[in-house]
Amino acid sequence: MLETITLDGRKFHSITETLTASQDDYILAHIRASGAVEILGELDGVKRSPEKRAEELLTKILLAGRKHHILAGCLTEEGKVWSRKDADDNAARFAAITDIVEKTAMQKEIVGFVIGFFSFGAPSSETSQKSSSRSAKVPLTKNVAPSTSETSRR
Numbered sequence: 686m687l688e689t690i691t692l693d694g695r696k697f698h699s700i701t702e703t704l705t706a707s708q709d710d711y712i713l714a715h716i717r718a719s720g721a722v723e724i725l726g727e728l729d730g731v732k733r734s735p736e737k738r739a740e741e742l743l744t745k746i747l748l749a750g751r752k753h754h755i756l757a758g759c760l761t762e763e764g765k766v767w768s769r770k771d772a773d774d775n776a777a778r779f780a781a782i783t784d785i786v787e788k789t790a791m792q793k794e795i796v797g798f799v800i801g802f803f804s805f806g807a808p809s810s811e812t813s814q815k816s817s818s819r820s821a822k823v824p825l826t827k828n829v830a831p832s833t834s835e836t837s838r839r
C-alpha cells in the first residue's frame with residue numbers, strides 16, 4: 686500500500702514497512718524528543734488502553750512541536766530518495782503550510798502514523814528483530830559453496 690499525499694505543491698509517498706536505518710533513526714529520535722517514549726512503554730507507570738495511549742502519544746507529539754519532523758521522516762518526495770537534509774527542509778516547509786486542505790491531510794497522516802505505530806510496532810531497530818524472526822514455513826538455508834575468503838581459511 687503506497688499512499689500519496691500532496692503538500693506544498695509536491696507529491697509525497699507515505700511510510701512503508703521498509704525504512705532506511707537513517708530514516709528509522711530520524712523518526713525515533715523525534716518521537717523520543719517529544720517525550721512520547723514514556724507513554725509508549727508505559728514507563729511512567731500509567732496503564733492505558735491502546736486508544737488512550739495513541740491519543741496521549743499524539744498530544745505529546747503536538748505539544749512538543751515534533752509533528753512536522755515526524756511527518757517529514759515518514760514522507761518521501763516523489764522521485765527522490767529520503768534524506769535527513771530534505772526531511773529537515775520539509776519539516777520547516779510543512780510547518781508553514783496555511784492551506785486548510787493540506788493541514789487536514791497532514792493531521793490525517795500523523796493520526797494514521799500513530800495508529801499504525803500501535804498496529805505494526807514502532808519503526809525502530811528494536812522491532813526489526815521481530816520482522817527478522819524465522820518462519821516455520823520457510824526452511825533454513827545453508828551455504829553450499831565453501832568459503833573462499835582469506836580470513837575463513839585461518
